[in-house]
Amino acid sequence: MLLFLVIFDSVIADDVSLLMVLVDTNPFFWSTTNNALSFSKFLSHVLAFLNSTLLLNQLNQVVVIATGFNSCDYVYDSSSNSVAPNQRTERLLQKLEEFVIKDEQLSKEESADGIGSSLLSGSLSMALCYIQRVFRSGPLHPQPRILCLHGSPDGPQQYVAIMNAIFSAQRSMVPIDSCVIGAQHSAFLQQASYITGGVYLKPQQLDGLFQYLATVFATDLHSRNFLQLPKPVGVDFRASCFCHKNTIDMGYICSVCLSIFCKHHKKCSTCGSVFGQAQTNAPSTSKQKRKSPDT
Amino acid sequence: MPQVKIIAKNFMDMVASLPAMKLDKLYENAFICESVLRSLPPLAKKYVLQMLYIDVPVSAKLLEVWVLADGFSKHKVAIDRLIQLRVLTETVDRKKETTYRLSSTFQINVQKHIVHGGVLPREPMPSNITVRLPSLDDLEAYATEQWESFLLHLISSSQAERATNFSSSMMKIFQRGLLSQRDKETPRLTESGFQFLLMDTNAQLWYIIREYITNSEERGVDPADLISFLLELSFHVTGEAYNSKTLTDFQRNAIKDLEDLGLVKLQQGRKESWFIPTKLVTNLSISLSDSSSRKQGFVVVETNFRIYAYSSSKLHCEILRLFSRIEYQLPNLIVGAITKESLYNAFENGITAEQIISFLQQNAHPRVAERIPCVTENVTDQIRLWESDLNRVEMTPxxxxxxxxxxxxxxxxxxxxxxxxxxxxxxxxxxxxxxxxxxxxxxxxxxxxxx
The missing domain is CATH 3.30.70.2610 (Alpha-Beta Plaits)
Known part of the structure; x- marks a missing residue:
């Protein structure tokens, strides 16, 4: 009797992933001289990482979104078959250059002082839109995750838009990984990774960025169930107020729509509820966060 | 009685079973490194990537620190696989500390790939030489047709309309185990033959390729060469034409066989001849689990046990006939019914209820595939019940x-x-x-x- 050798592929490898990479191209950040990492070096690390992701599984998909100062745009999408694998990098760099020039033209009118923040809220939303489209494409789609390679400081004026993007990612179970390459921690990204269950990491040695990317951020969602990835030491939960976009840890909250204000207002600017008089005479002023709407 | 099962083994198990010398030699080919890497379990892939730029041996403890308690078995599987494929070499030093090291040829090849991006194994021919290239749809239709005619030929030589290039001895080898022939009767499908027919295309293809490779030594071809050629082929772009002159003599012989399986299409121009890889060959390096579910189905099962199969394929009809009563056939539709008699017939032939159900589920028409369950429960339950009816008496020697x-x-x-x-x-x-x-x-x- 013939006996066939039976070896089933016992590990059902469902590690097909869709990686959305948000690359910070803010010229004000990259021009700061104290950067340990130049933009070209940074790009070579990232390109190697993209290549390695595409190498790991032929169904893997990578989409790169450039986060500029004034705009953001799709720079590369591996699912569009027009690009041969050996021309991948050329094509990406070319598109990136076009993007940076266009982004620069947009900013000429305004004069920025210091390092401005880049448009993270825009690129996060674009990534989420793309993911939604993939979700609707059919029952078999790769598992999406977002990786923010971010260096610019947080822009408090984007607080609401970013938080909305984060909650939308949380709802659709898309983890946001953040790799902070700037000098300071980013409170936005800390919250984003914390809320969506992603990994937040600020590499100590930026010249070994690829090793960080390959060790931590290349881990697909399937393998994350079995591995211990870096956990955040602390998360900065501070919010920005809606009126002056300041980062505050104490303030006034509209009891109807939960909008945050640093000062007392007569009327909520978001939902229009009319507030009563603030009680200024109480000694424990720190507990004066509550407001009652005057109906 | 030993249990007879036929399940397409992963290609990489075959690669892993090659002798160490040959395996190390194979890794000199970048495409093999790439497809080996892709075949690994997810955790193993990650380890390779993690160790890619580390030139000193990595201690086992360093890797284990990352593993959560309930992931330890996966970790073990991943490491074992890497060692089995000789991607990692394990050394235990005097202090009983285990260290791992990536195979250097493998490491260099993967590093190159990561820096330069993938390269194509061959440059496609310019389009001014290659006229009348088939469109992608045509090519896929061609591949399916070739494959099905091969299968028909395999299970019943009389029904096939075209002769294949395979010698009858080669065909015999493929049929070994799938068909049994007693004296001068017409050959009958064995249990494993039925099971073979119910597998999805990629699994069937692997089974045939595996037989083809294991048999290659008898034909004077080195299995390692054949494996590397097949893997290289799988990295070509579907639908592009490649010059046949770039092939070696042995490859030119092999590619004729592959045409019969529908893996490539050969075309002859005025001066040049070229081959066009089809989807079947570019899917070769995808592991089984990935591909099985990514195919359009064609079967609708109704609660009244009727089967509607939107297919014009003779092969599909034959497969459905294994366990159902075919009532009539329209140009694009096969209508049948699952009856107690037809199922008993199937069970007698060694097909199990689970196989039938999984076949119906895997090939469910897209319209019903969205529903959960895609095959109505009353039908699946009844199939299982009828099967257990037969097992009321248990025989024990x-x-x-x-x-x-x-x-x-x-x-x-x-x-x-x-x-x-x-x-x-x-x-x-x-x-x-x-x-x-x-x-x-x-x-x-x-x-x-x-x-």
């Missing part, structure tokens, strides 16, 4: 022991049988007992010692 010399010996024998949980029946009045035949030898010895 047994032996009857009687004429015991004394009651003590009888009791001792009963206890002995119970100890082995081989006691089937006892009659203490007449001192008779029935035991499973597998312990008969022990029983004899035991009774002898009692005397």
């Amino acid at each position: 047994a032996h009857l022991c009687d004429e015991f010399p004394s009651r003590d010996v009888f009791e001792a024998a009963c206890d002995f049988a119970r100890e082995y949980s081989a006691m089937l029946w006892e009659d203490s009045k007449q001192m008779r007992l029935v035991v499973k035949s597998e312990i008969l030898v022990h029983m004899r010895e035991f009774l002898r010692s009692q005397k």
